Amino acid sequence: MTQFWGAFNDNMFKTALITLVAFHAASLTSLDSAILVTILPGVFILPYFLFSATAGQLADKFEKSKIIRLVKIFEIGIMLFASAGFFLHSIWLLGIALFMMGMHSTLFGPVKYAYLPQHLGEHELMGGNGMVEMGTFVAILLGQVLGAWLAIQHPHELITSIAILIIAVLGYWHSRGVPDSPAQEPLLKINWNPFTETYRSIQFIWQHQTVWLAIIAISWFWFYGATLLAQFPSFAKIILHGDESVFILLLTTFSLGIGVGSLLCERLSRRKVELGLVLFGAIGLTLFSVDLYYSSTHIHTHWSSQTLSDYMTFIGKHIDMHGNIIFSHWRLILDIILIGLFGGFYIVPLYAFIQSRAEKSHQSRVIAATNILNALFMVVSAGFSLWIFNQGLNIPELFLSTALLNIVVMIYLCARQPAYYKSFISWIGFKH
Secondary structure, eight states: HHHHHHHHHHHHHHHHHHHHHHGGGGGOOOSHHHHHHHHHHHHHHHHHHHHHHHHHHHHHHOOHHHHHHHHHHHHHHHHHHHHHHHHHHHHHHHHHHHHHHHHHHHHHHHHHHHHHHHHGGGGGGGHHHHHHHHHHHHHHHHHHHHHHHTTTTTTHHHHHHHHHHHHHHHHHHHHHOOOOOSSSSOOOOOOOOHHHHHHHHHHHHSSHHHHHHHHHHHHHHHHHHHHHHHHHHHHHIIOBBBBBBHHHHHHHHHHHHHHHHHHHHHTTTTTTTHHHHHHHHHHHHHHHHHHHHHHHHHHHHHHOOOOOOHHHHHHHHOTTTTTOOEEEHHHHHHHHHHHHHHHHHHHHHHHHHHHHSOOGHHHHHHHHHHHHHHHHHHHHHHHHHHHHHHOOOHHHHHHHHHHHHHHHHHHHHHHHTTTTHHHHHHHHHHOO
């Protein structure tokens, strides 16, 4: 619940701010709103590069429940600061608050994942990580939807400030129930230089290639997810001829798919860290992303509307220009649910694997290095999308390109670490 409220507040505040900038930029700044909307997500992700290495060391050196409570108190302070930004209509105060919320998440990340193996047996790690991932994506969904809604209310300054402060206080209240989690490396001498410490962490993981490959596989998932999610607003409007409610429908189905997939992992894995699910998830990601290309292209080609449709119209009955019923809309929704579902199958075993394999004294620093690589891959995904568009391709073709690239990544992963495909073959019931 502490994790849930933190992710909820992150996304609610970030989305409220971006929505406010997109639609009411004149009340905040003279800067161009399109530029600001592009910059602000980068402001949030920047602390992952600057502070992850330090956060990992702190989580290894000190007792984790105390760190969690201090981070939650820090969050309340940030939300007070953000409230001042809303009331003063100051984009600078709000930008600083967004940066500090990124720092809050950076500090919490290594504690969150390194905490689990201290309290769960190896047979419980799949279920524990499934709960965390499910809670995270549901929080992202609810936070984004509520954040967008808060930004268009009147008076948005008061309503948004009350909401973010209540959520921050709820997060602290739940954190008081987190049990003690003793320090794994209490004698650790902290290196405050983020650049040298990041290099040392990456170097340490590189020496443990099984863990390194699992981290690369996790970061690839964030590349994949960021590529899809970043395009959902434009995808809903330009390709599907839908309004904001269709975008929310896409986001909802994707998030619920990941939530269900994450929770199913424990049952499918037979209560052990099951690497076979990773390849199973990757196969599903490619198959249903390819089908997403075909279903969305069919909608874009055969069905057009002079006005943007809401979600009820979108999922209703559609007749094309030849009088045929179009089923592509429901097929597309099913594709997105299944992409989320197989994404859950893919990501949960990888986190459980690095928790079970990373040296106890370095668990938090390994998670911190994972967060740095995740952030890097998400930034690269934005560059990849821009490159694809510069080649003259559209959004469905970007999805298709990413799905095909996923095949290349999985071939590389299995070539470097045969345990992935061997576990998959064993898991589906074949014997060597």
